[in-house]
Amino acid sequence: MKITRAIVVEPKAAGRRKLTDGLERAGLTVQATAEWEPASARAQLVVLGPSVEQPARVARGVREQLPQALVLAAQQTPGRAGFADGVLPLPVSARDLQVRLPELVKLRSLGRGTPPRKARIAPSPEPVRGASDGLLDPFTQFYVFSHFKDFVFVEVKRSRRYGLPLALALVAFDALPVQADRELREQLYGGLALAIRRALRDTDFPVQYSADRVLLLLPHTDLAGAHTVSRRVCERVARSSLSFDEQVLRPTVSVGLAALSPGGEGSFSDLVRQAQRSLETARAAGGNRVEMLAETPGLPSEDEPG
Template sequence: MAALGEVLKAALQQQMLRITDDLLELTLTDVGDSGEIRRLLVVDPSGRVAHAFPRSERGLVFDKTRDAPCRNCHDGGKPATALTSLTTDASGIPVFRMATKLPNQPRCQGCHGTAARFTGMLLVERDAGAATAVLATVRHRLTATWAVTLVVLALALLGVTTRYVHHPLQRLITAARRIGAGDFGTRVGMRGRDEVAAVGTALDSMAAHLADSVEEIRHQGLEMAVLYSIVERVSRSVFLEDLKPIVLDLTAEVLRSPRVVLVTAGPEPDEWEVLVRAAGADSPQRHVVRMPGPASASGPLPSALLRAWVAGEMTAQRLDPDTRGACLPLRFRERSLGLIVADEPRDRPFDADAQRLMGALANHCSVAFENARLYALVITDELTQVYSLRHFQLRLEEEVNRSRRYGQPVALLILDIDHFKTVNDRYGHPAGDVALREFGARLRAGLRSADVPCRYGGEEFGVILTNTDGPGALIVADRLRAAIAAAPIDLGDGVTLTLTVSVGVASYPADAATVRDLVGRADQAMYRAKQAGRNRVCDASSAGGASAAT
């Protein structure tokens, strides 16, 4: 098609040199009458058909952006020198369409001028019906050939796969379904060296491993339930005194131990608190022991075992070879926090599962104890070892709300050490610190574990008495006053000091309707005790002042 276009272009250029339109039209008609050419157009630069076969199209004007013969070249931007494409004409008949430029020749410029470099475009449309018919025939024959080939191959593959693939795969599927349903004793039992036999062997091996894994998962599920119980229960409180019975009960439950011993630091540097939980006992037994002497099996814990822990020789869990008891040191980083000793159950020796639980139990209890220790540092006054003012305020809000909800009374004591400024002025601030430290110790010793003592500021202290009414609070306050005044404080170098204290008492809801009122009434009662001569107790509800005095 491109060669035909070039021949036509050369012939037309020769005819155009003679400036004879009739001869040019005759040339186009002769070429078009050959039977294969459907359309021959010479289009000038303005888009008008200057010469045409058939002649009826002469004078037509093409729009390069709208008419189909032009869009093939002009849709892409700058027109190409020549372009041939397979398309359809306006009647829908397939044609080969070729468009090529007709450049002006140098010898034409004598007539047309040097500016006319471009004469127009030659547009040739040739019938493509025969070519498309051949292509369709070839395509149909190729399709039929491929169809027959595929049918033959499919039948051959069907026979092979039925024998060597389908039946073995059916066995594999049946076995896999039974294994999936939980029958891990199912086996394929397939022999051979092919891939299907290898899959059968792997499935048998997988079933055996699954049986082992399911059993292990069952054990781990039980362990996870136990670990969750451990975490949940040791997270219930941040107070060490609340955690101790929780840890005792938890250890006895997890390890099924008939007796559990918990050792922690005691009230004094050389003392150790030993709590013993025995099966059937309502509450743990508490013992305070000093640094043990020679090895002895008497008491709640063998002395040799306690000495080894105190000396730092026991840093990891172990089973005692003599008693078969489990020793679980509670440590956080390098800090020793406590020791758990659990007796071995008589009907169930400690096995590998139990020892794994021991490690988890010790780790979580250690973290809980360390959190409690840090929390105690935050809420405790360092000098007197009673609670800080902020914690005292929070607890007072809680206790008043609890009293309002459940109808249980709560009382507040405000204590102020008499003439404490003269202690600092006469003996110095170090001696004053000794006095305050001893005052805090006596205050803690005279109260219940449920009561909340705090340092209110300087030499002023407060005490929350839970579930206590006004008369009961007066008794506690006078007992504290008497205990503080009864025993002089040794300041060293043979110097002793006797402290006295003035106490104000108020109770909720008898004396106040809010926390602020409760503090104000107790503070006013304390000042009345000061005014009445000090070393006495005054009740907020009394009209005259001192309700109890030395």
């Protein structure tokens, strides 16, 4: 099933506009409504906004009328939505959505098979959620690298073949004065995911590279552009604070950059090693900064305006 039409269900007008804009940038034809209206429904995708009351009940109504439709729950912070086929992190990344939709359709098909119509009315079953959990990190809702790596490799090869710039950033939290348990990690990485999605452009891709590293793939971007994006991430995180164990924590992140210049011959592994060394340099210098290796020219240093 190819998804070309979507319905947005969101009571708040501003939320409807933002969801509609994001889906339209992903190439979908969108109908937006404040509440579910089955009589006029014709779509392969239904997105339930964060302000929808009793979303599980609405999702059941959607499946009664559109048993083949994919149901996504739009969420500001990462989390599960057992009533839906998947979560749509906000703000919407059009390029991320273009990649994710075919995967979610495939997983939904594998999880549900082709049962009779009555069986499809029930909420999304456990097999679909379990499969989706393997694709997405539970804290950030970014693709895990083991799933997304083939796409990353293709982007690097395309950049080399056509002489296009490409940048890569590794993002990690700086040391905190407390030991992070699951609850704190959920708050930290949920906030980081939001900062990253708000800082990235539609053409960029965030990937959960490891348990404590987020990889940003920035196609058609040189080091100067990657530096600008990465500084936005650092600044957004540095403005935040959270309470934990009777303390107020002010987390920061460091970013290590690497880039493939037009005509460059570096591999993805080369870029990752370069970004990792740059990240280590940034953290050793005190954190809350963006660094790059000296052998990659074209970007102002932290002490220069840029």
